[in-house]
Amino acid sequence: MKNNGGKIKGFIILIGVIILIGGYVLFQDSSESGVVNYYAYVANTEDGTISVIDTAIDEVIEVIKVDEKISDGLAVNPVNGEIYSANYTGGILIIIDSETAEITRKVDLNRNLHGVDISPDGKYLYLTSGALEEGEEFNYIMIYDTQKQEVVKEIQSNSKSPSHISFSQDGKYAFVSNVMSNDMSILDTEKQEIIKTIPVGKVPNEGKPSMDGKMLYVASLMDHVLSVVDIEKGEEVNRIPAGRGTHGVAVAEDDQYVWTANRNSEDVTVIELSTNEVIKTIKTGDMPNHVFQVPNSNKMYVSNLESADIAVVDMETYEIIKKIDVGSKPHEIGFLAK
Numbered sequence: 001m002k003n004n005g006g007k008i009k010g011f012i013i014l015i016g017v018i019i020l021i022g023g024y025v026l027f028q029d030s031s032e033s034g035v036v037n038y039y040a041y042v043a044n045t046e047d048g049t050i051s052v053i054d055t056a057i058d059e060v061i062e063v064i065k066v067d068e069k070i071s072d073g074l075a076v077n078p079v080n081g082e083i084y085s086a087n088y089t090g091g092i093l094i095i096i097d098s099e100t101a102e103i104t105r106k107v108d109l110n111r112n113l114h115g116v117d118i119s120p121d122g123k124y125l126y127l128t129s130g131a132l133e134e135g136e137e138f139n140y141i142m143i144y145d146t147q148k149q150e151v152v153k154e155i156q157s158n159s160k161s162p163s164h165i166s167f168s169q170d171g172k173y174a175f176v177s178n179v180m181s182n183d184m185s186i187l188d189t190e191k192q193e194i195i196k197t198i199p200v201g202k203v204p205n206e207g208k209p210s211m212d213g214k215m216l217y218v219a220s221l222m223d224h225v226l227s228v229v230d231i232e233k234g235e236e237v238n239r240i241p242a243g244r245g246t247h248g249v250a251v252a253e254d255d256q257y258v259w260t261a262n263r264n265s266e267d268v269t270v271i272e273l274s275t276n277e278v279i280k281t282i283k284t285g286d287m288p289n290h291v292f293q294v295p296n297s298n299k300m301y302v303s304n305l306e307s308a309d310i311a312v313v314d315m316e317t318y319e320i321i322k323k324i325d326v327g328s329k330p331h332e333i334g335f336l337a338k
Helices: 007-025
Strands: 037-044 049-053 059-065 082-087 092-097 102-108 117-118 122-129 138-144 150-156 164-168 173-178 182-190 193-198 206-208 215-220 224-232 237-240 245-252 255-263 267-272 277-283 288-293 299-304 309-314 320-325 330-338
Touching: 007 267, 049 277, 059 320, 117 164, 122 164, 122 173, 164 206, 173 206, 182 206, 193 237, 206 224, 206 245, 215 255, 224 245, 237 277, 245 320, 267 288, 288 330, 299 330, 309 330
Parallel strands: 245 288
Antiparallel strands: 037 049, 037 330, 049 059, 082 092, 092 102, 117 122, 122 138, 138 150, 164 173, 173 182, 182 193, 206 215, 215 224, 215 245, 224 237, 245 255, 255 267, 255 288, 267 277, 288 299, 299 309, 309 320
């Protein structure tokens, strides 16, 4: 009889190598495989919570209790993973560790806090004191250094009631919507000062820049339009009719479409930028509030204020593929790679 021990031993080694390779492929993390998953953080203003959604499965996996009530704005730091919320009328900035879901710091800013947004590099948090009323106390923009953990600049705006903030892709400019003076402020983020103020539609709640940084798209609540601003010219160049009560806006990552959330008509409008025409209107829930694209995906998340849920919309078919129940009065959504 032949001795097959060598062949058997070689076969066993081969099987072991296959198992090791298979195990590596199966269990390597998302950064190694090239697939990045995102968690979404939803500000539920009325019950003072943040719903944490795993966007891979579109399900709430955790609820973080922050305060009795919280501000409309919410930001997530892409560098250190901190979550930034605020007590709307109490003037308290609340900082949360996304890993432990624990509040790590509270900072008294002694201002009304509405908008909470972060620069793309995670270094500066921009906060606004706006409300749907006039008064000097509502006209402030505060810049908080996330490394020094302190306010490094407070700007008293000549515009009235700054609310939401967005940033150019390169982080050089911040765009602030002023709901009571019906204009947009453009800030130079290096100088940390306002360099332009541009009249737009009535009650501009939110503005988002195009991916190439040339245009700014503004949701004008009372005019029911999307105001189109040429950033270099510093002027409004077009108004596109959207749904009634245009409140939230998102620019698709491909820079070909803008989506608006329309509170009063309870729908979302999709506008093709090559023609500036509405190509789709989608009923999403009770009082659509804000709209955000899940990063690197074909899904749009829409926060519905009154039905207390997130509508998940397929950006190719325009179908609602899921509704995610969250807390009371959901507003802004932040995303963090996990």
